Amino acid sequence: MKDHAPQTLPLRPPGEVMRLERMGAMMPTRLSFLRALIRRLCTERAAIKRTHWDMSPDGHGRAVYSVELGGHTYSLVAISNDLPADQRSDRVIATAWDAAFVLYDGTPGIADIDRIAAQAPLQEAGRFSPKDLVLSRANKSVRMWDATVAALRSGGQPDAAMIRDIGYLMRTTAVYGNGKFGIADRHLIETRDGLGGPFAAEMLAVYLIRHFTLDLVAHVGRAPLDPVLARHFGVGNATGLGMAPFLVTHPVLLNNWMLARETAIARVRALDGLSAKQRALIAALGARATRHLTEWHVPAADHDTILRDLETEWAGFLPHLETLNGQSPIETLWQAAQSQSIPLQELLVALLIEAFPDEVDGLTECMGDPFGPLTTPFAGTDALRAAIEADWSWALAQDYEDPAMCRRFWYVSEAKLEPRLGDRFADDGAELETPLDIARRVAALHANLPAQDQSVSSFLTDHPEHAHACARIAVLARYPYAEIRDNLIAATCRPIDMLRCKLSFFGATKFDPKSDLWTRITLAQGAPLGDELSPEADDWWLPVLG
Amino acid sequence: MTEKSWTEIQALAVKAATGAAVPPAQALAFGAMATRHLADGGPEAPLSDALSHSGTIVDLAHQIEVVIETASISEQPVRVAEQDSGRRALLISWLASLPCQAETNATSAEIRVRLSLTDPSARTRPARVHIGAALLDQMQDLAARTYVPDSEASRSSGAGAGLMDLD
Numbered sequence: 106m107k108d109h110a111p112q113t114l115p116l117r118p119p120g121e122v123m124r125l126e127r128m129g130a131m132m133p134t135r136l137s138f139l140r141a142l143i144r145r146l147c148t149e150r151a152a153i154k155r156t157h158w159d160m161s162p163d164g165h166g167r168a169v170y171s172v173e174l175g176g177h178t179y180s181l182v183a184i185s186n187d188l189p190a191d192q193r194s195d196r197v198i199a200t201a202w203d204a205a206f207v208l209y210d211g212t213p214g215i216a217d218i219d220r221i222a223a224q225a226p227l228q229e230a231g232r233f234s235p236k237d238l239v240l241s242r243a244n245k246s247v248r249m250w251d252a253t254v255a256a257l258r259s260g261g262q263p264d265a266a267m268i269r270d271i272g273y274l275m276r277t278t279a280v281y282g283n284g285k286f287g288i289a290d291r292h293l294i295e296t297r298d299g300l301g302g303p304f305a306a307e308m309l310a311v312y313l314i315r316h317f318t319l320d321l322v323a324h325v326g327r328a329p330l331d332p333v334l335a336r337h338f339g340v341g342n343a344t345g346l347g348m349a350p351f352l353v354t355h356p357v358l359l360n361n362w363m364l365a366r367e368t369a370i371a372r373v374r375a376l377d378g379l380s381a382k383q384r385a386l387i388a389a390l391g392a393r394a395t396r397h398l399t400e401w402h403v404p405a406a407d408h409d410t411i412l413r414d415l416e417t418e419w420a421g422f423l424p425h426l427e428t429l430n431g432q433s434p435i436e437t438l439w440q441a442a443q444s445q446s447i448p449l450q451e452l453l454v455a456l457l458i459e460a461f462p463d464e465v466d467g468l469t470e471c472m473g474d475p476f477g478p479l480t481t482p483f484a485g486t487d488a489l490r491a492a493i494e495a496d497w498s499w500a501l502a503q504d505y506e507d508p509a510m511c512r513r514f515w516y517v518s519e520a521k522l523e524p525r526l527g528d529r530f531a532d533d534g535a536e537l538e539t540p541l542d543i544a545r546r547v548a549a550l551h552a553n554l555p556a557q558d559q560s561v562s563s564f565l566t567d568h569p570e571h572a573h574a575c576a577r578i579a580v581l582a583r584y585p586y587a588e589i590r591d592n593l594i595a596a597t598c599r600p601i602d603m604l605r606c607k608l609s610f611f612g613a614t615k616f617d618p619k620s621d622l623w624t625r626i627t628l629a630q631g632a633p634l635g636d637e638l639s640p641e642a643d644d645w646w647l648p649v650l651g
Numbered sequence: 652m653t654e655k656s657w658t659e660i661q662a663l664a665v666k667a668a669t670g671a672a673v674p675p676a677q678a679l680a681f682g683a684m685a686t687r688h689l690a691d692g693g694p695e696a697p698l699s700d701a702l703s704h705s706g707t708i709v710d711l712a713h714q715i716e717v718v719i720e721t722a723s724i725s726e727q728p729v730r731v732a733e734q735d736s737g738r739r740a741l742l743i744s745w746l747a748s749l750p751c752q753a754e755t756n757a758t759s760a761e762i763r764v765r766l767s768l769t770d771p772s773a774r775t776r777p778a779r780v781h782i783g784a785a786l787l788d789q790m791q792d793l794a795a796r797t798y799v800p801d802s803e804a805s806r807s808s809g810a811g812a813g814l815m816d817l818d
Contacts (some may be wrong), residue, residue: 233779235656284658292657292776476771477681477750482720519798523801525805534799540675569709572676572716 112375112465114436116367120499123363129602130448131609132455135462135646136365139612141469142308143632144643145173145299153316153635157218160185164325167222170313170635171212175299179238179306180209181313182221185321193244202226204275206317208239208310210289229278229521233287239310240288243275243318246341250274250322257326266319268337269400269650272615272627274318276341282307294477303358303473304611311628315340316635337650339630342613345623346524349603350515353541355438356580356587358474362610363586365468366454372464373457374436383460384429390456390646391426395419397647403617415448422449459646480579487558489578493551496581499590500544501551512596515539526600526622542594543577548572614647652781660780661686663790669791677712680745685712690777694813695786697737701788711738715745722766747774774790776792 114301121127133140159167165187171180184205192201205225209217213515215237224231249271253263270416282304294300300309319338323329330338352359379387398416403409425441435457442453458465483489493501505511514527514535529535540546550571557565581588592598599621608616613626631648633639655663666683673681685698701707710732714731721729742762746753752767781789799805 284656287654287656287659289659289778290776293778479751479769479771481768482716482723484724516799517797518801519795520801520806522798525799527799527805532805533802534805537797537799560720561722562713564718566713569677569713570674571678572674572712576676 111372113371114375116371118594119585125591125602127243128606130451133612134455134458137612138304139308146638182207183317202242203245204243206241210236235289237288238306243277254326257328273341280307339627349600360584360587369458369465396649478580485558500547505545509596513594515541544592546574654779666794667790670796673708683748684745687748690780729764
């Protein structure tokens with residue numbers, strides 16, 4: 106981080122930022138976790154070494170890749186299986202996958218590889234050790250895989266248009282970290298140089314998985330991929346509801362992610378003047394965004410319409426990016442965008458963050474939550490009421506007796522503990538609802554507060570059921586971006602918006618929603634290949650092919 | 652004894668408390684406390700007793716609320732009278748599990764507590780936490796009460812991702 110305090114304009118208020126409609130339009134930025142991890146690998150000029158390769162001609166077997174990061178060695182152990190087509194499912198409830206992976210802490214010996222080869226394909230049913238940092242699995246994109254192998258075997262290269270459309274050879278269907286199934290808890294590695302950021306170990310695993318898929322297809326295809334095409338292969342991911350509750354159950358982390366992003370854009374908006382080089386960079390990024398949008402098509406008609414509208418709107422807005430003169434050129438540009446759509450505004454946020462690494466990159470160090478909420482209690486119920494009326498008016502404004510305002514309930518299925526969403530008036534299980542109905546709980550607490558001021562602890566003696574709402578109110582009083590300011594049990598709630606927010610922080614591109622409940626994405630598309638990790642390679646925001 | 656990660660124990664303890672009908676905030680705090688308690692080698696019987704009498708967990712949570720409230724208005728150590736050794740052990744673990752700094756000094760009938768609410772705890776966590784078979788079984792049984800039985804309807808309409816995916 107630079108050693109001066111950057112100038113900043115006021116941050117966008119949480120009431121504007123923390124709405125699902127806006128969160129559901131977020132784009133990846135240079136603050137995104139995968140981008141930050143790869144930037145770190147680039148800074149260290151890291152080299153990925155293939156230390157083990159025992160693979161059949163059809164690509165079934167084991168491989169190990171090792172990389173040095175921050176003075177530690179990490180290794181991806183990859184197990185590739187022969188999966189019958191009728192078992193290939195992206196659902197959490199699946200029991201077999203094309204490939205399974207463990208990110209191992211150090212360099213595994215043969216005994217470790219044997220252990221992982223026995224356990225990793227079992228995934229949730231396996232048992233892992235504190236030396237195992239991340240557990241993952243992936244399925245092939247059968248169309249892309251078969252076409253690439255066929256092209257390579259015939260002496261050619263895969264079709265660029267098909268790579269643009271699909272974007273990956275394999276897609277992960279889970280990337281587990283932080284203690285799941287016995288793997289290492291995050292606290293064991295969070296102080297390590299290079300792995301301190303949120304989901305850094307998971308992102309390292311994803312990047313190495315991408316490297317493995319490129320190696321594997323060249324092995325099975327018996328010919329190397331053109332590096333330009335190879336770079337445009339990322340790792341796919343199918344993400345369902347399981348990711349959405351995380352944003353609600355980790356309010357301080359959510360605050361820190363959003364605060365870093367909002368601080369970044371506020372700093373950029375405060376810039377006084379631009380150099381010719383900066384103006385040229387912004388114009389170039391604008392043009393790249395245009396091409397990226399042109400290449401980004403999705404099968405779902407409603408979502409494709411949003412993209413096409415954005416493409417048209419962006420084309421109309423581009424001239425603003427080419428006339429950045431005067432005293433406060435970014436703020437002038439920003440104000441011009443305020444009459445545009447939310448998707449355009451969020452695209453502009455990501456572009457402006459991209460253009461100013463000196464003002465932005467140090468903020469990645471502030472995106473973790475090593476402590477948990479450090480809150481102070483309210484002086485009494487009057488102070489609690491005042492906090493609710495100041496920060497939670499959006500929650501008080503809804504009628505939760507209206508069936509449309511409480512139709513959905515979140516729950517955990519006994520089937521592999523998969524999070525699901527039910528209809529309160531049609532489905533079984535509402536009595537086992539997961540407490541993500543924060544807005545409703547705060548409104549209920551507000552309605553129960555006594556007319557006469559008393560201590561909050563004495564109030565909770567009679568109303569222990571309100572302690573959860575009290576805790577959330579205390580958190581929001583200190584962490585302003587900690588709460589999604591929408592009713593998460595309303596019939597109109599779209600979990601896909603929560604997924605988009607979280608996945609954009611991961612660095613996902615090419616969002617391809619399949620319903621309101623799940624989406625496909627691509628990670629690491631355009632990222633430097635394993636032998637290209639150098640500081641100048643950190644330029645792959647919104648990748649385009651060719 | 653079974654060896655688990657910190658996260659596994661904490662998540663299980665939260666679910667167990669929830670399955671024992673403890674409200675969400677108290678269940679979350681119980682999960683953090685139980686993990687700290689087991690990691691520090693605390694006796695398992697009080698945890699088991701608390702899960703068997705969920706009112707105990709709510710009571711303990713309330714005692715902690717009072718301590719925090721008192722600490723926020725006075726820099727003097729807070730005195731918590733507690734005759735029962737099991738509850739006293741859980742209260743000490745509960746205070747040790749708070750995100751803030753907490754110093755405790757216990758006698759046979761009282762705990763003296765000094766909290767620094769805005770300073771983060773510096774307590775370290777072990778790589779593994781050990782739990783006895785009986786307590787583990789009890790927690791798993793209670794946790795199972797929080798899961799909704801699987802059904803074709805919930806599989807098809809309530810979850811993400813298509814059932815088969817051959818893109």
